[in-house]
Amino acid sequence: MSLQACFSRTPFMSDKNNKTIDDFPLLKEMTPPMRREEARVEADRCLNCYDSPCTIACPTHINIPKFIKQIGSKDNLGSAITIFDANAMGHSCARVCPVEALCEGSCVYLGWHEKPIEIGRLQRFATDALMEKGIQPFEAGEPNGKTVGIVGGGPAGLSAAAYLRRLGFAVTVFEKKPMPGGLNTYGMAEYKMDQRVALDEVALVLDLGVDIRYETVLGDDLKFEDLEKKFDAIFLGVGLGATAPLAIPGEGLKGVYEALHFIEYIKNHEFDAIPAGETTVCIGAGNTAIDVVTQAKRIGTPKVVMSYRRGRADMSAYDYEYELAAGDEITFEWQTMPIAILGDDKVTGIRLQRTELKDGKVLPIEGSEFEIPCDRIVKAIGQTKQVDLLSKTAGITLDKKGRIVVDATTLQTSNPMVFAGGDAVNGGAEIVNAAAHGKRAALGIFNTLFPGNPPGPEHSDWIQTIEGVRTVRPPNHHHAKTLETANV
Amino acid sequence: MRKHLKPRTFKKLKGKVDLSSNTAGIKSPNPFWLASAPPANSGEQVMRAFDHGWGGAVWKTLGEDPAVVNVTSRYGAIDIGGMKMAGFNNVELITDRPLDVNLKEIAEVKKKYPKHAVIVSLMVPCERKNWHDIVKKAEDTGCDGLELNFGCPHGMSERGMGAAVGQVPEYIQKVVEYVKEVAKTPVLTKLTPNIADVRFPARAAMAGKTDGVSLINTINSVMGIDLDTLKPKFAIGGKGAHGGYCGPAVKPIALNMVSQIANDPETKNLPISGIGGVSDWRDATEFLLLGSSSVQVCTAVMHYGFRIVEDMISGLENWMREHEFETLDDFIGKSAGDIVEWKHLNLHHKTVAKIDSSTCIECDLCFIACNDTAHQCIVRPSDYGKTGKGWKIPTVIEEDCVGCNLCSLVCPVEECITMEDVETGHAPLTWEQYTAAGMTGYKEVYKRFHD
Numbered sequence: 038m039s040l041q042a043c044f045s046r047t048p049f050m051s052d053k054n055n056k057t058i059d060d061f062p063l064l065k066e067m068t069p070p071m072r073r074e075e076a077r078v079e080a081d082r083c084l085n086c087y088d089s090p091c092t093i094a095c096p097t098h099i100n101i102p103k104f105i106k107q108i109g110s111k112d113n114l115g116s117a118i119t120i121f122d123a124n125a126m127g128h129s130c131a132r133v134c135p136v137e138a139l140c141e142g143s144c145v146y147l148g149w150h151e152k153p154i155e156i157g158r159l160q161r162f163a164t165d166a167l168m169e170k171g172i173q174p175f176e177a178g179e180p181n182g183k184t185v186g187i188v189g190g191g192p193a194g195l196s197a198a199a200y201l202r203r204l205g206f207a208v209t210v211f212e213k214k215p216m217p218g219g220l221n222t223y224g225m226a227e228y229k230m231d232q233r234v235a236l237d238e239v240a241l242v243l244d245l246g247v248d249i250r251y252e253t254v255l256g257d258d259l260k261f262e263d264l265e266k267k268f269d270a271i272f273l274g275v276g277l278g279a280t281a282p283l284a285i286p287g288e289g290l291k292g293v294y295e296a297l298h299f300i301e302y303i304k305n306h307e308f309d310a311i312p313a314g315e316t317t318v319c320i321g322a323g324n325t326a327i328d329v330v331t332q333a334k335r336i337g338t339p340k341v342v343m344s345y346r347r348g349r350a351d352m353s354a355y356d357y358e359y360e361l362a363a364g365d366e367i368t369f370e371w372q373t374m375p376i377a378i379l380g381d382d383k384v385t386g387i388r389l390q391r392t393e394l395k396d397g398k399v400l401p402i403e404g405s406e407f408e409i410p411c412d413r414i415v416k417a418i419g420q421t422k423q424v425d426l427l428s429k430t431a432g433i434t435l436d437k438k439g440r441i442v443v444d445a446t447t448l449q450t451s452n453p454m455v456f457a458g459g460d461a462v463n464g465g466a467e468i469v470n471a472a473a474h475g476k477r478a479a480l481g482i483f484n485t486l487f488p489g490n491p492p493g494p495e496h497s498d499w500i501q502t503i504e505g506v507r508t509v510r511p512p513n514h515h516h517a518k519t520l521e522t523a524n525v
Numbered sequence: 526m527r528k529h530l531k532p533r534t535f536k537k538l539k540g541k542v543d544l545s546s547n548t549a550g551i552k553s554p555n556p557f558w559l560a561s562a563p564p565a566n567s568g569e570q571v572m573r574a575f576d577h578g579w580g581g582a583v584w585k586t587l588g589e590d591p592a593v594v595n596v597t598s599r600y601g602a603i604d605i606g607g608m609k610m611a612g613f614n615n616v617e618l619i620t621d622r623p624l625d626v627n628l629k630e631i632a633e634v635k636k637k638y639p640k641h642a643v644i645v646s647l648m649v650p651c652e653r654k655n656w657h658d659i660v661k662k663a664e665d666t667g668c669d670g671l672e673l674n675f676g677c678p679h680g681m682s683e684r685g686m687g688a689a690v691g692q693v694p695e696y697i698q699k700v701v702e703y704v705k706e707v708a709k710t711p712v713l714t715k716l717t718p719n720i721a722d723v724r725f726p727a728r729a730a731m732a733g734k735t736d737g738v739s740l741i742n743t744i745n746s747v748m749g750i751d752l753d754t755l756k757p758k759f760a761i762g763g764k765g766a767h768g769g770y771c772g773p774a775v776k777p778i779a780l781n782m783v784s785q786i787a788n789d790p791e792t793k794n795l796p797i798s799g800i801g802g803v804s805d806w807r808d809a810t811e812f813l814l815l816g817s818s819s820v821q822v823c824t825a826v827m828h829y830g831f832r833i834v835e836d837m838i839s840g841l842e843n844w845m846r847e848h849e850f851e852t853l854d855d856f857i858g859k860s861a862g863d864i865v866e867w868k869h870l871n872l873h874h875k876t877v878a879k880i881d882s883s884t885c886i887e888c889d890l891c892f893i894a895c896n897d898t899a900h901q902c903i904v905r906p907s908d909y910g911k912t913g914k915g916w917k918i919p920t921v922i923e924e925d926c927v928g929c930n931l932c933s934l935v936c937p938v939e940e941c942i943t944m945e946d947v948e949t950g951h952a953p954l955t956w957e958q959y960t961a962a963g964m965t966g967y968k969e970v971y972k973r974f975h976d
Binding site: 072073074077081082085087103106107109110111112114115118119170171172173174176236237240241244507509511512 | 533534535536537538569573576577607608805806807829830831832833835836839840842843844937938939940
């Protein structure tokens with residue numbers, strides 16, 4: 038069914054209460070799973086490159102040709118183990134990773150203008166099979182006597198928890214939300230990944246014996262000093278803070294949402310709390326803004342507008358995300374900025390002003406103001422850094438942009454017993470980056486607490502995926518030759 | 526707001542399985558060995574292979590000094606569809622490095638990897654003294670076993686060695702006897718497939734008191750002609766020579782020969798190291814099920830490198846867990862007895878094709894294969910003049926179906942066409958029983974309308 042046909046045929050406008058996900062077919066996972074023969078054909082198409090560009094491009098350096106060949110030889114369990122060994126968030130990454138920009142975007146087939154291997158869907162084929170069988174492929178390590186407190190149960194914290202448990206640490210996670218998973222659970226567009234998928238993956242991590250405390254907020258319910266006393270090491274995976282304010286009149290009106298709050302209603306399937314309305318205006322043009330406008334459209338809002346200060350070429354969303362929004366018939370108002378939100382107690386419209394670029398700076402054009410009547414405004418102009426929380430509460434050093442300063446190898450912060458990863462360190466990136474941080478920090482914590490006593494050989498596979506370099510490598514027999522005589 | 530994670534539990538992965546292998550007394554941590562070939566040409570390569578996980582290696586064949594001289598341009602391959610190197614061939618000879626260099630490296634490898642199997646492959650002229658000398662030198666390295674190369678089909682055979690020995694059972698027995706007079710380690714005799722019946726050389730090797738056999742070596746082959754130059758594909762100065770054929774395409778030939786030896790009353794207890802087209806764990810497991818205690822791999826390694834053993838180990842372990850096998854001995858040879866002579870097959874067994882119309886993609890390959898080349902028992906609505914939706918979806922006329930499998934083999938959709946057994950109500954009847962009963966007792970299980 039075409040998207041348009043869906044829009045016109047779905048009873049979006051019904052007055053029915055207690056709507057469920059079944060009332061919104063367009064919110065269901067958009068990319069279909071692979072059938073077995075699709076997976077076989079696709080797996081056989083993979084060339085099995087050595088030092089493969091896809092593995093290099095993946096921040097968690099999953100051995101991609103290996104897991105694909107394992108699918109090809111019908112060792113689906115082995116394939117899933119290869120994936121989860123390198124990436125504890127491999128189940129969600131299979132769905133939400135920007136593969137076009139990472140693994141698939143580096144596939145050698147692109148050099149022939151051929152379709153790259155569908156790595157994301159093959160990965161999903163393998164992890165879905167493991168989830169369906171309900172097998173825990175890993176086990177917690179022998180207790181090593183040390184404890185780690187993790188603040189934040191999102192992708193970075195849970196990834197760290199998985200590897201720390203395998204290394205034998207006792208691990209406690211403090212999560213401020215009522216459910217675990219962070220943005221995996223609350224922030225991914227529902228049509229990319231069902232909340233259930235995120236929670237299944239979390240369950241696999243928690244199954245390793247992780248103690249998790251919900252609705253516990255650092256600074257409020259939890260004193261940093263207490264954490265320092267109680268644990269041998271601390272991992273901060275606290276993510277980012279609230280959406281940045283627009284700082285214009287009317288921001289407090291009913292009907293003005295932060296992007297992540299709006300998405301959370303959808304993730305929680307609380308559809309009655311966000312009726313479709315008539316017109317939604319989203320401010321911002323990043324990947325989160327795309328998630329907002331596409332989902333607004335998919336819950337039945339007839340007109341959805343995206344307003345951005347700059348032009349199409351400057352938007353930070355990936356190209357395919359833009360195409361997704363364009364396909365959902367979003368109205369783009371390029372080079373416009375909000376100057377006031379209109380309404381008495383409830384939003385009735387927004388006043389925008391056109392902009393122009395001069396020497397790279399965005400300047401408003403005098404007299405170009407115009408209004409769009411609307412009943413919902415969603416702010417998606419990026420999240421703030423949790424500067425106060427991190428510098429005052431935890432007393433660790435931040436850079437000028439408010440990001441936690443860490444050692445690149447161990448992810449240790451200015452406080453030797455505190456490690457950090459994820460959005461709070463990189464300023465906001467993908468799930469896969471957070472997962473890679475969690476893995477790296479787990480080894481960093483181990484090596485710091487047990488100096489000179491590296492983890493046992495059973496850990497060598499996942500450890501070599503941190504830097505992504507095979508430990509057994511072919512020799513250079515030509516080492517006696519110079520670059521010139523070796524014709525390099 | 527949904528508040529609680531619905532408890533989801535996971536089953537533990539079943540316990541660790543034991544892959545350790547014993548072939549005629551040669552022990553290795555797993556049954557995956559490098560075959561005697563270019564990948565096992567030097568100590569550096571073999572050690573790196575062991576680091577990747579290979580359980581053993583049969584060193585590239587040693588001969589007498591002066592070492593052989595090889596030609597340049599040595600390998601050829603055939604690609605089938607999208608598959609590169611479905612079949613592979615070579616005209617490379619035995620090692621072209623001096624004997625003492627190889628012996629020194631073998632000793633170093635064995636010292637550094639005491640638990641891995643290092644087997645030395647040997648080929649010298651058919652004289653007692655030559656064999657006694659080389660066996661002693663090889664065993665002085667501390668190796669775990671010897672493999673007698675009676676298989677190499679090119680070059681060496683012209684010099685009275687390799688396949689020239691392997692094709693004459695008397696020679697095999699004689700040389701194995703020479704070797705066993707002095708050998709202290711287990712001796713594997715490597716057999717050539719370039720013979721009429723592999724059981725004869727296997728019996729000869731056994732008569733010479735070999736400890737085991739390894740097979741198959743490569744098959745005589747010419748890889749093709751270049752249609753632009755009219756010269757052989759991979760030519761050496763415009764000329765080609767027949768080479769040894771191997772790779773995924775030869776596996777069924779090898780499986781047959783392995784099962785023949787495993788089922789022969791004379792050789793059924795002879796340990797086997799299986800060789801021939803092993804590319805992944807599934808191939809390897811098939812060799813084990815037919816009676817091999819270990820497998821040797823070359824072409825797949827030459828295609829992708831030593832790393833492929835990682836998938837082999839993972840795949841075999843996971844398969845063993847699923848079948849609740851703890852050790853290799855739990856399943857080695859388990860399927861061999863099911864390969865029987867034709868006269869023991871049940872003539873009253875009936876299987877028919879079933880086509881799942883819900884997964885059919887209407888390519889109609891089954892239809893045309895059955896009607897043009899098999900038994901004309903697949904029909905479509907269009908054959909009766911019907912048009913509209915589903916006009917190309919094929920159906921099997923079960924009473925006519927001879928259960929030949931062809932439709933299920935050409936079908937591109939997994940499990941769209943399945944072969945299902947049909948209860949005929951007739952007691953089993955084999956050809957042997959049928960003929961013994963004076964050609965009576967056979968009840969038709971399908972309609973023979975082309976009579």
